[in-house]
Amino acid sequence: MTAPDAAGPGSVIPVPVVLDCDPGHDDAVAILLAVASPAVDLRAVTTTFGNCSVEDATRNALRVLTLVGAHDVPVGAGAAGPLRGEAALGNYVHGVSGLDGPAMPEPAFAARPEGAVAVLAEAVSSADRPVTVVATGPITNVATLLTEHPGIAGSIAEVVFMGGSTERGNHTPTAEFNTFADPEALDVVLRSGLPVRMVGLNLTHQALATPDVVARMLALDTAVGRTCAEWMGFFGSSYRALWEFEAPPVHDPCTIAALVRPGLLTWREAFVAVELEGRWTRGTTVVDLHHRYPDPPNARVAMTLDAEGFWDLVLDAVDRLGG
Ligand code: RIB
Ligand code: CA
Numbered sequence: 001m002t003a004p005d006a007a008g009p010g011s012v013i014p015v016p017v018v019l020d021c022d023p024g025h026d027d028a029v030a031i032l033l034a035v036a037s038p039a040v041d042l043r044a045v046t047t048t049f050g051n052c053s054v055e056d057a058t059r060n061a062l063r064v065l066t067l068v069g070a071h072d073v074p075v076g077a078g079a080a081g082p083l084r085g086e087a088a089l090g091n092y093v094h095g096v097s098g099l100d101g102p103a104m105p106e107p108a109f110a111a112r113p114e115g116a117v118a119v120l121a122e123a124v125s126s127a128d129r130p131v132t133v134v135a136t137g138p139i140t141n142v143a144t145l146l147t148e149h150p151g152i153a154g155s156i157a158e159v160v161f162m163g164g165s166t167e168r169g170n171h172t173p174t175a176e177f178n179t180f181a182d183p184e185a186l187d188v189v190l191r192s193g194l195p196v197r198m199v200g201l202n203l204t205h206q207a208l209a210t211p212d213v214v215a216r217m218l219a220l221d222t223a224v225g226r227t228c229a230e231w232m233g234f235f236g237s238s239y240r241a242l243w244e245f246e247a248p249p250v251h252d253p254c255t256i257a258a259l260v261r262p263g264l265l266t267w268r269e270a271f272v273a274v275e276l277e278g279r280w281t282r283g284t285t286v287v288d289l290h291h292r293y294p295d296p297p298n299a300r301v302a303m304t305l306d307a308e309g310f311w312d313l314v315l316d317a318v319d320r321l322g323g
Helices: 025-036 054-067 116-125 140-148 150-155 177-181 183-190 211-219 223-243 253-260 307-321
Strands: 015-021 040-047 075-077 131-135 156-162 196-199 265-274 285-288 299-305
Touching: 015 025, 015 116, 015 253, 025 040, 025 054, 025 223, 025 253, 025 307, 040 054, 040 116, 040 253, 054 075, 054 223, 075 116, 116 131, 116 140, 116 150, 131 140, 131 253, 140 150, 140 183, 150 156, 156 183, 156 253, 177 183, 183 265, 196 253, 196 265, 211 223, 211 307, 223 307, 253 265, 253 299, 253 307
Parallel strands: 015 040, 015 131, 040 075, 131 156, 156 196, 196 299
Antiparallel strands: 265 285, 265 299
């Protein structure tokens, strides 16, 4: 039985959301799910370095929004690198453009000149109720927003981030890419006192775009469905070559699914820390699921995903975007 959408029949108040991302194939699917879901009021998309340069991530975000006609969503380009150290880039997974695979439309509109942090500050402070901040790349822009606009936390409902893991990493044996790319930024968010939800690899590895899922995308017989299938094709080839996955885990839309259909995920309260110094472990999230440290829980950690319900949600959204 599929869990009801957060804005199902009768509920008319969508969740105000800002999405900070590094598109990136899976970020692109997260954007589609956010645009298509009546349960989400997508107030801004901001971009960061990560899967590719911030310039490419910004162009990719504009292309994805253009593909689905979402020309009214403010876009702001953000950090070109982390708070400390050099920028790690994920082109080895996402290709030269950061979104290799299908041809994409040229952007029909431009990013706002004021940049990501100003776009985020405006989107959050102008909302008529607290805003959910979703981050699916290195969380640098969000950390900078909290640091440069200390009063903004009062207008933020929660931060939901894709990153880290309760188990192993991917970019390194212990560190997931987003938290490896800017661990200091994640530390700022974890210490902010804001409600934080962590959607790590332990969860997102349950969201596999299997051949059946890709076939369902193609069966929609729409431009957006074909584009998604081709994204999965490229993304899957990287995951097969790099990590021996039979099907790619589509990480980032799991964050949006948690807002749209909360019953799809289960969570555990835990103390979460991110390693800042380890020679071999920098960027690793330490998730204390069994209270071995005296530190109180500072996050809710996603543990299980109803994968069938997740893909039903994503495919329904892609179908509604048509094209
Ligand atoms: O480790 C996976 C995460 O890093 C995803 O968000 C992917 O898009 C990359 O940003
Ligand atoms: Ca991402």
